[in-house]
Amino acid sequence: TFEEFDKEKTKLKGELTAELDSAKVKVSDLFTKTIYKNHFYGNSYTKILEEIDNVTKEDVIASYREILNNSQKTAAIAGDVDFDLIDKYLGQDIPEAKEAGSLIPIPQPLEQEYTEIIKEDANQAQILQGWRVPTIGDDEYPVIMLLNIILGASGLSSRLFLELREKKGLAYTVRTAYETHKKSAVFSIYIGTEPSNIQTSIDGFKEEIEKIKTIPVSEEELKNAVNNLIGKQQYVTETNGQQANMMAYYSIMGKPFDYQAEIIEKLHKVTPKDLLDCANKYFTDDYILSVIKP
Structure with a gap:
């Protein structure tokens, strides 16, 4: 592959450019870099496209060697295997997992910002609004997971789907997402809508956020959200491969391999007041709003 470096670079540039032709990908790109x-x-x-021409084959080889030789390594194994044999071959090379220091800094505090791109060939408007929130391992991590389920990550039963699509007919697609990194996380709301509905959709976001900040979630809605989230957690760890992948992820994030069990235990302890307090703490006016429209 290194022998065909220039060919691979050209191929990657073409693939990224093709991806960005999608208005949905483009608004996500705009939102992320903002x-x-x-x-x-x-x-x-x-x-990446702005910087890729500055990357040389030597840069890639040096990074490859650095990752291979000096990075933190994790081996997560699930299934019917001979662990003594695995320990014999891997034990000396991969020590007991421990959290490694990270050179990536914590992002600077966020201030409200509006960004917009005109895409003349777009058929609809794409809107993303989001906030910085605590990440995996924080005390409020399970609370934000549940806010995500209640507002827009539970499909047809989520509040945003019911209000903005079913009742008001604003959305082709509407959902929320909770994306975590080691040093930060983002809670976002996305909608695809008619260009004439941009402001109405943004007002709809504001209305639903205001509700979650001022009206306590009912015990029934909270229970349903907990069950929904636990079901999702179990669904993505059904196979040995999925279990190993999840355990490796937790280890890289500085958590024990069985962190999923800890999360499930904490989910059962979340109260309506926890949701209210968390929503008020993080769903502030310091948000990013990105729009792609024709």
Whole structure:
């Protein structure tokens, strides 16, 4: 592959450019590089395309060797295996997992910012609004996971789907997402809508956020959200491969291999007041709003 470096670079540039032709990908790209401005986490497709011609084959080889020889390594194994045999071959090379220091800084505090791109061939508007929130391992991590389920990550039963799509007919697609990194995380709301509905959709975001900040979630809605989230957690760890992948992820994030069990235990302890307090603490006016429209 290194012998065909220039060919691979050209291929990658073409693939990223093709991806960015999608308005949905483009708004995500705009949002990411704005909410993580001047930070490693903001290296979106367009940022990569801006810098890729400066990357040499020697740079890639040096990075490859650095990762191979000096990075933190994790081996997560699930299934019916001979662990004594595995320990014999891997034990000396991969020591007991421990959290390694990270050179990536914590992102700077966020201030409200509006970004917009005109895409003349777009058929609809794409809107993303988001906030920085605590990440995996924080005390409020389970609370934000549940806010995500309640607002927009539970499909047809989520509040945003019911209000903005079913009742108001604003959305082709509407959802929330909770994306975590080691040093930060983002909670976002996305909608695809008619260009004439941009402001109405943004007002709809504001209305639903205000509700979650002022009206306590009912015990029934909270229970349903907990069950939904636990079901999702179990679904993505059904196979040995999925279990190993999840354990490796937790280890890299500085958590024990069985962190999922700890999360599930904490989910059952979340109260309506926890949700209210968390929403008020993080769903502030310091947000990023990105729009792609024709």
